[in-house]
Amino acid sequence: MKIITVASLKGGVGKTTIAVNLSIQSASGRKRILAVDLDANNNLTDFFLRDTDPDELESRNVLHALTRKRPLKDCIFSSSVPNLDILPATVNLNRLNSEINGNFALLVTFRTALLKTDYDYIIIDTPPYFGSELRAGLYSADMVVSPVSPSRWIFLGTRLLADEIEIAAEGVSRKIRTLLIPSMVGTGKIESEKLSILTEMFPLSKTHILRSASIKSASEKGKPVKEGSPSQIIFKKLAEEILK
Secondary structure, eight states, X not given: OEEEEEOOSSSSSOHXXXXXXXXXXXXXXXXXXXXXXXXXXXXHHHHHHTTSOHHXXXXXXXXXXXXXXXXXXXXXXXXXSTTEEEEOOOGGGGGHHHHHTTOTHHHHHHHHHHHTSOOSXXXXXXXXXXXXXXXXXXXXXXXXXXXXXXXXTHHHHHHHHHHHHHHHHHHHTXXXXXXXEEEEEOSOHHHHHHHHGGGGTSOBOSOOXXXXXXXXXXXXXXXXXXXXXXXXXHHHHHHHHHHO
């Protein structure tokens, strides 16, 4: 089993889109995948489980698993995608800090519960800010993938995330591999030059997620990108690169 956490401290870089499509493309390779939503905005949950009874989602979700109010396996939902299950979030995940009441060991042991499940890969979506949810994702990770786009803020944001990953790695006494994914980018030389400065911190993926109206439309509709489309091929290549 390998646990992959998708993290970024900047919104609008396609973090959840990558988590969703990485999960779908990984499952299409006949691997068993669990997608975990650790963001109270619950966009990943909405993508896969938008037709699920809201009361059912409120009764068993990632908050219950994190706080050990319910066994993690009881909080997992099946999705319409073969080989892909979901550990959902609701807005009540905002209560995590008050629920754990300073018992941060619960965040560290979340990985232990995940490792007891029967999946080939676990892909975790996290919020774009510092908090217990992000830390639970980092503490659990074997690998962190971080979407980055060319902007003035990018270097500082990546540096802050790098510091947090280092703290997590020291806390769990485990090396956490990190890969940056150029996301929502064009093909221009200037954008490539802006992103190249990040390689002093972490390697960049060979696969770049280009700006695409079809990706945005599919995400809004809760539908996978069209099979055989350029966007689907990009995400398939990304999955192959990350899961190799």
